[in-house]
Amino acid sequence: MLAIYPNQKYIPERAVIMASSKENTVKTEAIIPRGTRYQIHAVGMKGKILTTEIQKGLLLTLSDFTLDKKLEIDEQYSNQEIFQLSFCIEGEFQWFHQNENTIQQYRLGAQECQIRFGALQQCHSTFFGGRKYHSISITLDKSRFEELFHCIYIRQAICILEKNYPVKVYRYTPRINKLLSEIEECVLCEEVRNIYLHGKILELIAILCDEVMCEAAINHYGVRIHEQEYEALLKAKELINQNYAHPLTIAEIAKKAAMSESRLQKGFKQCFGLTVNDYIIKKRMEMAKKLLESGNYSVSAVAWMVGYTHTGYFIRRFHEEYGITPGAIKKINK
Structure with a gap:
């Protein structure tokens, strides 16, 4: 399987990929020069990690894959500011962010979501063999979505990378689940696909603020679910x-x-x-x-x-x- 990240702004300066099984461990290390595309090749990885630039300052990443063996990815950045929303559909994602003074551990299970913001220096992700990983992530340029950032920030719903605050994880609602499916299953032609996805992503974030962060626990059909x-x-x-x-x-x-x-x-x-x-x-x-x-x-x-x-x-x-x-x-x- 091949994962490609098209936007230069969010690629690491250095990456180490380690695949291990009972028999052996294979380690690959690379320095990524600016101006090149960041690609991950992983033997025994079946599925996709597809990142698309929906519009300037808005990236959509669809991940749906399984692994034959344990995979660890260690990425180093130069204080890259990141504003990201992650939704886990199936499986359990584990990773940590490390800066000069803090280490933040993250774990995101099925039907859970999280929002992160801050300067990224190091990200270490761990994936286990024989498991399915299925998620949607949205990466935003804060300068272009300042009003949206403020809307989320005032609800104290963001994990700040530089702070040793408790990590915040939210269980998302059935209505959000429906929107995630609509985003993932979009089959419109290329000319209008990004217009449709841009609208759906903004709708998704608005519903997230209303139903999850404002704790209006009500589903798409107006029926409360315990x-x-x-x-x-x-x-x-x-x-x-x-x-x-x-x-x-x-x-x-x-x-x-x-x-x-x-x-x-x-x-x-x-x-x-x-x-x-x-x-x-x-x-x-x-x-x-x-x-x-x-x-x-x-x-x-x-x-x-x-x-x-x-x-x-x-x-x-x-x-x-x-x-x-x-x-x-x-x-x-x-």
Whole structure:
């Protein structure tokens, strides 16, 4: 897998990448001259880390990957000012920032978010083999988003890198979860994609301020979700993520999530905007698209791999989801 960071302002001056397993450790060290693109090559890393400059002073990073072995990345900067919002969708991210007088440890779990600001000198990130990492990060130029920064700052919701204050982590709401999905799944043509994403990112930050930092704990449908019930629904969602090809029944999911079947069905739709069955189909279609784009499998094989016994039905559902047939996807990626 290859990760590329296009904006010169935020690339480190020096980077050390260390991949380790029981058998061996491979260490790569590089000094990154100004004017070059910062790229990370990691053997055994499957997925993507895609950073896009939506507009001047606004970067969007989509990360969705797994690792075969433990990976550590140590990056050194020259007091680079950073204003960044991070949203963890799946997995658990661990890293620390080190400046002259402080070391701040960070840990961000599924459905959690955090905002950081300050002068960055060193960042050390650790990723473990066999785990999935899925997140969205937004990096802003404070000088261009001064009003937005002030809105967040007065709510005392920012982790200041130079201060040894307690790290602030927030559980984000179902409405924010829906916006993150819309950002990640945008398939508009290149000419209008950034316009759409710019609007969605600003909407995301506004809702974050209103629903999370102002503690207006209300979801997109106007129904309040208690913390304990929300945790159970997150567990149900994770069960589906792990078993969508051969899904559990509603009764099995409800039992494992420790909630009633009726509350599971109603709460899942309220929190995630889809019924349980629609979410299973969505996960199947996402994996089918990835398998087809790899070019390694036939349409019938992909249908079977994501849980469909009838290829014709799979083709129809895929076309309804993406507006293109599985066969056409295979031809494009030959």
